Amino acid sequence: MSADIQAVAAKDGASPALLHADGVGIQFGGLKALTDFRLSIHEGDLQGLIGPNGAGKSTAFNVLTGVYQPTQGQVRVRGAQVNGRKPHQINLMGVARTFQNIRLFRALTALDNVKVACRAQTGLHQMSTGLGAKFAAARHNYADWWKALLLTPGFQREEKRLTEQAEHLLEVMGLSHRRDEEARNLPYGEQRRLEIARALGTQPRVLLLDEPAAGMNTREKADLMVLIRKLRDDFKLGVLVIEHDMKLVMGICEHITVLDHGETIARGAPAQVRGDRKVIEAYLGDSYLESHGGAA
Amino acid sequence: MQTPALPVPESRPLVPPSLRGVAPVVVALPVLALFQWLLGGADFASYLLSVMGVNIILAVSLNVVNGMTGQFSIGHAGFMAVGAYISGVLSLQLKEVALSFLPVAASDQVLFMLSLLVGGAAAAACGFLVGLPSLRLRGDYLAIVTLGFGEIIRVVVQNTDSFGRALGLSGIPQASSPAMVYFWVFLVVLAARRLAGSSHGRSLWAIREDEVAAEAMGVDTTGYKVRAFVFSSFFAGIAGGLFAHFVPIINPGSFTFVRSMEIVVMVVLGGLGSTTGAIVAAIFLTLLPEGMRSLFSALGTEGSLAQRVDQIRMPIYGVLLVVLMLARPQGLFGSKELWDVLPRWLPRKRRGLA
Ligand SMILES: Nc1ncnc2c1ncn2[C@@H]1O[C@H](COP(=O)(O)OP(=O)(O)OP(=O)(O)O)[C@@H](O)[C@H]1O
Ligand SMILES: [Mg+2]
Numbered sequence: 321m322s323a324d325i326q327a328v329a330a331k332d333g334a335s336p337a338l339l340h341a342d343g344v345g346i347q348f349g350g351l352k353a354l355t356d357f358r359l360s361i362h363e364g365d366l367q368g369l370i371g372p373n374g375a376g377k378s379t380a381f382n383v384l385t386g387v388y389q390p391t392q393g394q395v396r397v398r399g400a401q402v403n404g405r406k407p408h409q410i411n412l413m414g415v416a417r418t419f420q421n422i423r424l425f426r427a428l429t430a431l432d433n434v435k436v437a438c439r440a441q442t443g444l445h446q447m448s449t450g451l452g453a454k455f456a457a458a459r460h461n462y463a464d465w466w467k468a469l470l471l472t473p474g475f476q477r478e479e480k481r482l483t484e485q486a487e488h489l490l491e492v493m494g495l496s497h498r499r500d501e502e503a504r505n506l507p508y509g510e511q512r513r514l515e516i517a518r519a520l521g522t523q524p525r526v527l528l529l530d531e532p533a534a535g536m537n538t539r540e541k542a543d544l545m546v547l548i549r550k551l552r553d554d555f556k557l558g559v560l561v562i563e564h565d566m567k568l569v570m571g572i573c574e575h576i577t578v579l580d581h582g583e584t585i586a587r588g589a590p591a592q593v594r595g596d597r598k599v600i601e602a603y604l605g606d607s608y609l610e611s612h613g614g615a616a
Numbered sequence: 617m618q619t620p621a622l623p624v625p626e627s628r629p630l631v632p633p634s635l636r637g638v639a640p641v642v643v644a645l646p647v648l649a650l651f652q653w654l655l656g657g658a659d660f661a662s663y664l665l666s667v668m669g670v671n672i673i674l675a676v677s678l679n680v681v682n683g684m685t686g687q688f689s690i691g692h693a694g695f696m697a698v699g700a701y702i703s704g705v706l707s708l709q710l711k712e713v714a715l716s717f718l719p720v721a722a723s724d725q726v727l728f729m730l731s732l733l734v735g736g737a738a739a740a741a742c743g744f745l746v747g748l749p750s751l752r753l754r755g756d757y758l759a760i761v762t763l764g765f766g767e768i769i770r771v772v773v774q775n776t777d778s779f780g781r782a783l784g785l786s787g788i789p790q791a792s793s794p795a796m797v798y799f800w801v802f803l804v805v806l807a808a809r810r811l812a813g814s815s816h817g818r819s820l821w822a823i824r825e826d827e828v829a830a831e832a833m834g835v836d837t838t839g840y841k842v843r844a845f846v847f848s849s850f851f852a853g854i855a856g857g858l859f860a861h862f863v864p865i866i867n868p869g870s871f872t873f874v875r876s877m878e879i880v881v882m883v884v885l886g887g888l889g890s891t892t893g894a895i896v897a898a899i900f901l902t903l904l905p906e907g908m909r910s911l912f913s914a915l916g917t918e919g920s921l922a923q924r925v926d927q928i929r930m931p932i933y934g935v936l937l938v939v940l941m942l943a944r945p946q947g948l949f950g951s952k953e954l955w956d957v958l959p960r961w962l963p964r965k966r967r968g969l970a
Contacts, residue, residue, distance in 0.1 A: 411834040423829035439815035440834030468814035471637040
């Protein structure tokens, strides 16, 4: 996207990870919500991030996407360091996410929810902080508004293209029948899928899903996991999923990172992680298995 | 005055895409000319209609920021003042100038339009300067900063000779006409509706709904908010410019905090996010004082109450707001438009925000 990314890619020889966290940590007051967090996501990955409640999983997402600024370590997107960048800039570099507590644009229709995301990708965005780049971006964006106000043919074509793109994504997520319905009126499970459709609208390379199956029954969860795997293949994504259901995560993910109290207590293939003493302790210690281990 | 909803896939377009941008203007101009002709020399009606038009421009433009984008600006009168004074001073300077290649009346209108645009641009520039730092921050910063801005403008005017200080600026050519005012009403409504129906408008709605999510979906929320604010300030400046050219005198008293609140009340009353709501509320709140005046005179309360309408107006607005918050907190139309809330048997527009 920007020159510095390509430069890094060329220097390394091999293409760098799509998303890379290097010893990332964040502190809220005295609370170390995340310490020395390491993670690399490449295209085609389907990784899991698990841990008991309050382990720091969502915090890790927030740091990776720029919502929180890490107090230690670095986050890199395709080799370019993104510490200090705003969430929308990181998104434009190819990292999209969903939220644990669904954050749709509730009063907008399903289609418009996705279109907002599609649209955001077409603007000219300044990645460098230089005054000249800022000015060029501003000129471009103000000109874009003029086109909308004057209803230029180019603008009308663009709107049509966005609609088609968004319609396609709704179809992929099985939401075509909800096209013109307000997001807040959708059933819970469909809201979660709409969030994924919206994230895909930003044309990401990496997709971060925060408990996408929460509140679904076992059957729906399994279906969703199959769909996520399909999305990874069709859209050539790297995917990182937070999920509480151990069985499910073990079944689908190829690589798992386990957090507890902000620390990474295990990482590796499912079989490896499953047998790990620390992992069992962390979960049993929080009497996790009793409360969450079932079909929930 | 409504624009076709975007997109219109099924129906064969009546107007080719390349002309859809200007078609409404082409239709509007003869209508405005007819309107002006019908009005003729009705002075009071012209004045009242102009005041109403200015209020509509103010309410519709503020609605873009406070309604569609979900921010809270309470200094709209400040931007109006910038437009009024800049265009007023410019018109005073250009009083003796005439464009030789045009008839005098046409030349006056061209120069008037020029001062209007300069006033609007100055207000827009102020909007940019005020918005850029304050819209970066969440919460109530914008309210505080816009409030401060309105007061600063007043103090600056009161201490500047060329703005006439507290006495005010008089002798500005009375170049405005209801047709000109309503031409701008038409433009602001057209622009606001097109914005609302466009992907930019959708991004503004998204910011209003959930700023964190919008940002995560790649929307440059600060940039969008600033653009909405500049848009809004520009039209406030235009409204001020128009105002300055049909009232005998402008002074700082016309652009007080009370005036700003009046515009906020219009937007809230109409429903945050509803353009037609803002229009209806602006009309209602312009006519209300006039109605009260005539009512009190008719009741024969020997003129005293009728003369004090301007003083009791604000308390009445306050009561109105309280009643509204209790009975219908979302305002008259919520964030819907007039045609969305019309009875079923009337033809409806497509659902959605466009
Ligand atoms: N903005 C914040 N300010 C202060 N503390 C925070 C903040 N965000 C998160 N925390 C704290 O960080 C810890 C980790 O929270 P986080 O939401 O990341 O947990 P989680 O692993 O996602 O848990 P869950 O499974 O419940 O979603 C918690 O103790 C939480 O209270
Ligand atoms: Mg969480």
